[in-house]
Amino acid sequence: MNKSAEVAVIMGSDSDLPVMREAVEVLKKFGISYEVKILSAHRSPEETARFAKSARKNGIKVVIAGAGGAAHLAGVVAGFTTLPVIGVPMESASLKGLDSLLSTVQMPAGIPVATVAIGAPGAKNAGILAAQILAVSDEALAEKLKKYKTELAESVSKKNTDLKL
Amino acid sequence: MNKSAEVAVIMGSDSDLPVMREAVEVLKKFGISYEVKILSAHRSPEETARFAKSARKNGIKVVIAGAGGAAHLAGVVAGFTTLPVIGVPMESASLKGLDSLLSTVQMPAGIPVATVAIGAPGAKNAGILAAQILAVSDEALAEKLKKYKTELAESVSKKNTDLKL
Amino acid sequence: MNKSAEVAVIMGSDSDLPVMREAVEVLKKFGISYEVKILSAHRSPEETARFAKSARKNGIKVVIAGAGGAAHLAGVVAGFTTLPVIGVPMESASLKGLDSLLSTVQMPAGIPVATVAIGAPGAKNAGILAAQILAVSDEALAEKLKKYKTELAESVSKKNTDLKL
Amino acid sequence: MNKSAEVAVIMGSDSDLPVMREAVEVLKKFGISYEVKILSAHRSPEETARFAKSARKNGIKVVIAGAGGAAHLAGVVAGFTTLPVIGVPMESASLKGLDSLLSTVQMPAGIPVATVAIGAPGAKNAGILAAQILAVSDEALAEKLKKYKTELAESVSKKNTDLKL
């Protein structure tokens, strides 16, 4: 773990790691420093509160939190910090992430959670959103994001060339 | 507020009070001591944590928690205490309590919340469930519950007598 | 079957046993006596009513009921007894437990069912909730629950140490 | 109550009467004898069981049962009788009858409930379905149903003549 990390990627359980790794890969790609922690709003609430309350003074700028079911992690962290908190709803076993999504996004006035899509696409987008937030005051990162956007468009174009019907 | 209250009735916002009053009325009816507090998992997380961690040693035996939307209150309190926590999902403005229900009931293994129905029927039933829990070791209260059950059946019977078609 | 069991774990079908076993394991772990029965609100309603009406005088203190689809078992038992009844919504074949959840939790005012999460996490939590209810008047059991909670937090901490990215 | 009634119209609460009256009106129109009772699967389970077990020998041929929320009435009655049981899901306060519908229709193999639409259209159709069931062995009633069907088609035709754009 890196005290001077810009982004903290936290999750309710180590079983969320294969999905949340998508966020980590994006941060790596953009050269953004990060730390990864297992923190449960329910099973380790003290440690979660401690993390959230000291996040800003530890240099963290954005928190990405993944959780499933009654997914309280992002909201609980957002209650303890004024940093932007991005919530990734995990695809849950029975309700396929509808519970995770509603538990993450329907926050009361006063305490926002920036919610992204259910599962892996959401985790990847959480990484990109964190980069976009940091790029508000980082021109070099903004340039990287612009380049990434161009590559996305080109990869779509290229698929047309390769299209086999 | 009463330090020696047996049941704590807490809720995320004072706008939940008209609904949560149903729980209070039941506790009064059964002669169970109670305290009522506004505590928000998101807006007053420190106070919520303090309440939950000291609840057992303050003599509280059951917690009833009402919250709506991304309803984290019951789950967060359950994370900090080993007391039985009853969750009442409030009927929310847009999704009519489906969000509150899923946020309250879909707790991960290890941290249960005893969830009741959405809105006023749920609040009333939270009071009755608290009484049932206390009655496990309180014969007099168990007697009162039995009497209440008989009255319920009689009130249904009486409606048949009065039935106007 | 054990006449002096403190907790009855009942379920609508023997196909629910692999899931409901999670509840049984928790009760064993906490040294709580239990009995297990297949009882269907629809296929064996007479036996179910007999069970529910005599549960309290047979020494049972808490009932855990698992059922799926139009999951009436917990509610029907709650109609016949003043004991706390914990409902576990089974994950159903087509609607993935949404039907089981709503059939279990949306009880009318007067007759609560303490509903937990859909499927295996809910079954495990039903066992813990039963322990919490019994611990209201059992200091030794309350100590065990406190220890279990500490272990949960430690297991989360340990996962951080082991984290491989 | 009429011992020789052919159809029993039962409901969980007298607040369901304005909706269930639609079923009664249809039975009146077709000259089918009926009785109406308030019976709750949860608040008056003994009386409900007694009713259901003796329904066939009391001359009842079809049961219509309306209930809302965790709507167990139709299913519980169906558990105690081999008569056809028609379930009418009431429109519930928060979930608008989705809970009532799933609790009524998703019965396990072995115990059917003939479920109709949520609310007033369902209640009316419950009356017609009861008539259709009785008409299987009653030619005069079958004739009345045929006439009713013709009138329905004519009323649609007539609306075209009256159409004001």
Added chain:
Amino acid sequence: MNKSAEVAVIMGSDSDLPVMREAVEVLKKFGISYEVKILSAHRSPEETARFAKSARKNGIKVVIAGAGGAAHLAGVVAGFTTLPVIGVPMESASLKGLDSLLSTVQMPAGIPVATVAIGAPGAKNAGILAAQILAVSDEALAEKLKKYKTELAESVSKKNTDLKL
């Protein structure tokens, strides 16, 4: 096909046959004559209308109709006949039968469809419901249903004896 069949089991596609066979097995078991037909409300509407209009005069007493997705078959047949029509919502590929259920059960006032559970349990129950309807005027069949009900209860009891924990 058998002109003098009492029950017609129809379905929108031959891919529904493995599920609808559950209904057929029940009819066989109770000694009820039946016919099976593939009839699509959308792909063979003329033949469907012809079937429905002549069903009563061909001696059919109850129609069981299985369909999935925008499941119109039961409703369309009910529009053309005054016989009781039982609708079985098939489990659909993407929405898991929620679409089939709502398309089958939410019929407008005037034209009921007796809807049973989604998929195989519903198909089996459609067969039992057809037997219950015929048993209204058939004492021998009513006896068989009573016996079947007793066997159901006994099979549950027996499972308790065999229970291995």
Added chain:
Amino acid sequence: MNKSAEVAVIMGSDSDLPVMREAVEVLKKFGISYEVKILSAHRSPEETARFAKSARKNGIKVVIAGAGGAAHLAGVVAGFTTLPVIGVPMESASLKGLDSLLSTVQMPAGIPVATVAIGAPGAKNAGILAAQILAVSDEALAEKLKKYKTELAESVSKKNTDLKL
């Protein structure tokens, strides 16, 4: 009614007229001839079938069908004709049009219904879609649609000028 109408606007009940009038207004605006009929898939199935089978030879080019609940009208008409059929899901009383939407859109392979949004916006769009379909081979109508699109954009621009904060 106008034999040479290009578009038929049909609906299951005259209570749908206030909503379906939105479609009619659009057709008027674009100078497209139309006829309006109340036709129920369930209450007047014969007349509906007759209408659908003769629609093409009566000169109709597009059918707009509005229905609610178990909304079968559009699908049933599509079963009888090869004309494009546009389905408008009415907002239903209890399920707010989710039932109407799924009953209209989830058609089986072979028989499409071109489904638009629930309620009034959908009805208006049904009129526009009918115009777009006719404009495939009608340059003058295509010009009108282009002009309408420009006006839409201008009306949005104008709102910016008028914006009061």
Added chain:
Amino acid sequence: MNKSAEVAVIMGSDSDLPVMREAVEVLKKFGISYEVKILSAHRSPEETARFAKSARKNGIKVVIAGAGGAAHLAGVVAGFTTLPVIGVPMESASLKGLDSLLSTVQMPAGIPVATVAIGAPGAKNAGILAAQILAVSDEALAEKLKKYKTELAESVSKKNTDLKL
């Protein structure tokens, strides 16, 4: 790509191709010229806008657009053209296409998308609907559609002959 194609089949990702191929097969079968393109409303918005704005003048008469999740492709294209746009909601990973369906069909007044069923049946129906739209002014194509409809009915009939119980 073929400048003179009558139908453009576009999709958000090449992973949609196996499903969208169903539409292409239908167009081939009816001898309708087509082009296929990968175009993303989000990853290649410029190219998507260019395509949509020039579609009519490039001779395209109908657009079929398949997309999943927050499925904006059909709606975005419809914003830029007055051609009829058919939307195919892809079955998404977690929510099974409910998100895709609502994102495609719930368009605001002014900009319709002709939405078909989720997944492969919808893709096939999109091809048929495109043919129906072109057949409004193409008698030969209308004849082919009529023949196809007859074949559908015959294939259902044939299945009855082959029925093995």
Added chain:
Amino acid sequence: MNKSAEVAVIMGSDSDLPVMREAVEVLKKFGISYEVKILSAHRSPEETARFAKSARKNGIKVVIAGAGGAAHLAGVVAGFTTLPVIGVPMESASLKGLDSLLSTVQMPAGIPVATVAIGAPGAKNAGILAAQILAVSDEALAEKLKKYKTELAESVSKKNTDLKL
């Protein structure tokens, strides 16, 4: 309009203004410059694209976009810019914002939208989230957010003092 605004608050229709004003009030409170625009992804797509493509170079740092139904506005803008885009799902007429929520949040990998709660609480939180994003590199604003958080907690505390039961 203000060229040097830090936050752009855009919405699909002026009917969204009463809700989106909640975001504006927060921005005012925190002294953040803003501009407000009506921009429709469907009715004014050209202007929307122009806005989104030039937003960064016009000095905008965060975009807040509110839309309902098939809510494409936030996603479409996010396709054209690398700025953080916050999506506010409007409460829609029939589906109460479930459609708006899924259309906004379920974005494909590559293009995130930071989604907040449905309706007014979401709009308010969009303003706070924008402030949190800007505060990543603005200590003074971070201080204001910290103060706001303290006030939130105090307002909850104060409600306890005022509590009338």
